[in-house]
Amino acid sequence: MEKKNVSSRLSQYFIYIIFVALVIVLTILKPSFIQPGNLVNILKQASINGILAFGMMFVIIAGGFDMSVGSTVAFAGILAALLGRGNFPLIVPFLVALLAGLAVGILNGIGVAVGDLPPFIMTLGTMTAVRGLALLVSNGKPVTGITKAYRKIAASSVAGIPMLAIFLVIVIIICSFVLAKTVYGRRVYACGGNLQAAKVAGINTTFIRVSTFAIAGLLAGLSGFLMTSRVTIGQPTAAESYEMDAITACVVGGVSMSGGVGHPVGVIIGTLLITVIANGLDILGVSSHWQKIVKGVIIVVAVLIDVKGKSKKD
Amino acid sequence: MKKNKLVAMLTVGALSVATLAGCGSASSGSSSENTTGTSAAASTAGSGSEAVASGSGTVTSSSGLGLAAGSGKGVKVAMIQQHQTNAFQIAVSEAAQKKADELGVDLTILSADQDAAKQISEIEQCVSEKYDAILFEPVDPDGLGAAAQEAADAGVKVINIISACTDWQDYGISALSCGDNVAAGELEMEQVAKKLNGKGNIAILTGPSGDSGGLQRMEGYENVLKKYPDIKQVVEPADCQWDTAQAQSTVESWLSAYDLDAIVAENDGMAVGAGNAAGANSGIVITGVDGTPDGFEAIEDGRMTGTVSQNGGQMASNAIEAAVKLVKGDKLDNNEILTSCTWIDSGNVANFK
Amino acid sequence: MDYILEMKDISKTFPGVKALDHVQLKVRPGEVHALMGENGAGKSTLMKILMGIYKKDPGGEILFDGKPYEISSPNEALHTGVAMIHQELNPILDMTVYENIFVGREIRKHGLVDKKAEAKEAEALIKDSGLRVSPYETLRNLTVAQCQLIEIIKATSVNAKVIIMDEPTAAITEREVDILFDHIRKLKAQGVAIIYISHRMEEIFKICDSITVYRDGQYIGSGAAKDFTESSLIKMMVGREITDVFPKAESKIGDVIFEANHISRADGKVNDVSIKVRSGEILGLGGLVGAGRSELVEGIFGMHRLSGGEIIVNGEHVKVHTPADIIRHGVALVTEDRKATGLNLTGTVNDNISMVAIRKTLQNGLYSKAKAKKLSSDYIRKLKIKTPSGDQIAGNLSGGNQQKVVIAKWLLNDPDIIIMDEPTRGIDVGAKRDIYLLIGELVQAGKAVILISSEIPELMGVCDRIAVMAEGHLAGEVQRNEFSQERIMTLASDIQV
Structure with a gap:
């Protein structure tokens, strides 16, 4: 019993320990890491992956998995860029990007919850198809010419805090509230914890599962809108493998791939950890190949400790 | 607008084919003689507008190998692109189609979607459908040789475009129409050195590690940097996967820790990211390669300093012409057709849009 | 009102198989009613129809509290007053005890989950059952038997009029069986009917009031538990006489x-x-x-x-x-x-x-x-x-x-x-x-x-x-x-x- 508590506590706080240690090491190696200017960078760089990770969190907690968010970001970003060239008020590309993401998400959800397809297969399908759609709509070329006002969304800041980070914070607050406080949130956990049990308890599991994919899609749409603003162009090839970073943030942050477990705080730290690794190694001027190695090691160790920390039920 | 760009590309291409066609026995990693020649030409040409002006004199001979319109009637050609997901590749397909229409060639364009296995089966398919010639850009320089050999053995003329298979001549490949990535890298770095007056801190953004085009551009950078001991790389080159967002994040991080005078990117997408991170008219020299619309936009509003255009369209149309000649039984003057590159900055960018 | 639940003339056909062939079940309020039969006799299918998981074939009728009972999901069954402890149902291991008890019918305050109220009520229910665990404990940290009891607490706390228990004692100890039976007796006193499915013969005679037997999708018979003996019951279930339950072969014991x-x-x-x-x-x-x-x-x-x-x-x-x-x-x-x-x-x-x-x-x-x-x-x-x-x-x-x-x-x-x-x-x-x-x-x-x-x-x-x-x-x-x-x-x- 004692032993189990120690290791489960370790698994709970492992990610925080790693995070703090990393920050300290980086600060010692390169004091400019902790300068306000770079902290703002980290916030900016964490924003899009953070928003995606929060969408992914809903899906994974409900027992699913979404490979398609990267493609959805690109698709929504292309649509936003096409509509954001001064031809419409800014609200139009914003809403269209969200709706496009939502549509992909609902499609994923229906395939998984109604069509009974494994989430991996269904979202692999949409990942490929939606990427194709992005290339088709953009004719394979980057979409240029978005308005100054649109660019400004990602480039501006309020009281020194970048707008992107403000979007992220809003997403974090809403998602955390929904998961922790609402009946809906509780049922998301129940579906992922034991789908059959949730069904028998009278929960509309189909709705819950479709809706988690819809949330992931919606947030991918938002990310696409912001992404276009940040890079000032709509790129059909953008956000390649962003789903992997989102999944990494979740897993490292303690969201269990088998569903039913996960807390927003962990995902925030997971997102920051990934960003800090990239940012820190960039600042150190270390070859970017190291980033991959460090990230990979942290994923495996985090999950290993997570698995070991859980008592196996017989 | 599109037309202008195309004409400009064609003229510059034609010009460079004239100057370079003679010296290309080595494969795509061409000799240093060759590349210094290019950069010298570019730097003497000074600003790009001058280059265009001189190019306009030869606009009539836009068809580089001198074939008459309609002379390709009845020739069935397949072009298999590496992929069709960026502006460069789209320009390649458009130029190929245009040249094919002009010559009356029956052209089919396919995409291998970055998948070597798919490209091999496409080549096999084209052989069995009795195409006269197959143009392809190998997804993998080492993996497509055998497929090319098989096609050549079946009597199909095989031509590499944009990049070559390793030891391409040994695999029955009749011709290679490509740009010169080393020269492009040299031209880009020469321009940077000129803007910095031979002194300053720079950083380099690279494509995916192991990408042959990227490695050749890097070779060009290094060739030039040897001449400028006062230009220092203050960080390791960062692999940003050709991606704008990733380059943007990396450069943001760099700028908070390093004092950079120039950021040299191996493509425009990453240069745009660097430009976004630095902001418009930041005083930092930011350059790319490709000449894509997003790059042009960034050059116009001051986020980027300039780019090196590779004239992919010219590579494609040259290859179509070479295919027609070979199918008709004619010999090529030189089976390595090199297309040169152009420096584009705020002075001449309007001509390319 | 004689019966709380009447299922009459129920059939269910799966592709190629007739799982239920015009069977019936009549349950009185306040009784424990055993469903007996070998595996494949149709007990589970019948219960799944009652829970709205399967749809019965056209024809036949179900009356609940004298009124026609037409439901199409477990949710509706719950709301009508039928709850089930499923044989293969595992609890949600990563949730706490109180979350498990209230899953699907969370207590709300201003539209949000009222965790305090849930925990408080859960504590009362747990105490009532004789179990000693904290409502905040995660089920992963409990024993299998404790989890099973939580499931039972959950099912009994929905104020159902009919509770189906499918092998509720399969994984729990004798002592916990006693706790469960105390529970069942309390529920009986409140007029709740229990439909009890178990392979453990001695439990049937210990706790059940009436028995209905099925075999191969057919209704065989029904009656008060006291009118059955173990061997008569087995005979009805398997369709032949089994004289000794534990045949013991003579063998030579060596080294x-x-x-x-x-x-x-x-x-x-x-x-x-x-x-x-x-x-x-x-x-x-x-x-x-x-x-x-x-x-x-x-x-x-x-x-x-x-x-x-x-x-x-x-x-x-x-x-x-x-x-x-x-x-x-x-x-x-x-x-x-x-x-x-x-x-x-x-x-x-x-x-x-x-x-x-x-x-x-x-x-x-x-x-x-x-x-x-x-x-x-x-x-x-x-x-x-x-x-x-x-x-x-x-x-x-x-x-x-x-x-x-x-x-x-x-x-x-x-x-x-x-x-x-x-x-x-x-x-x-x-x-x-x-x-x-x-x-x-x-x-x-x-x-x-x-x-x-x-x-x-x-x-x-x-x-x-x-x-x-x-x-x-x-x-x-x-x-x-x-x-x-x-x-x-x-x-x-x-x-x-």
């Missing part, structure tokens, strides 16, 4: 062929346990759930690391690191959870039977399907496995037949010592009897059998000797001539040696 001395497991779940078994002997391993019986045999079998002890098979010391080490010496383990560790559920019966002794199916060094088929068909016949053919997918067989497939898999390897962990759990009377007969044949052939069972009557009926475990150690041993339920229970609940 010790298997010894496990001073076994301790690295995780501390087993401490210094020694057992030995002779050829021709059936050794029972008794004890409460969690006493360490499965843990002991799994340790011996190389599935978990041992921290001490020696294993001697046929006089030879065996160093066991993996199951393969001990299988080679002629030991077989029919594991407790046939779905998790016994069967390849998506493989065919033939695949499963040839899984261990794969070498016997080889021809010229390659797997021969024909040979595997021939070998497995021998065992399908010998063990009376009811399957359309050896090519049937194992997951589609009934529990009893799946268990026989697992046993066949081991027998094909011709072991000398066969360890069986709860081989009769959740299977019907007919299949149980087949397994007892098989065990008898094995010992008559000079093999040794170690049988783990939580049903004391089964151990007493079948075994020559019973070793009883408690809290990870050996509490004592009882010879056949000293067998008594009290003696075994005393040993099992003894904390000190």
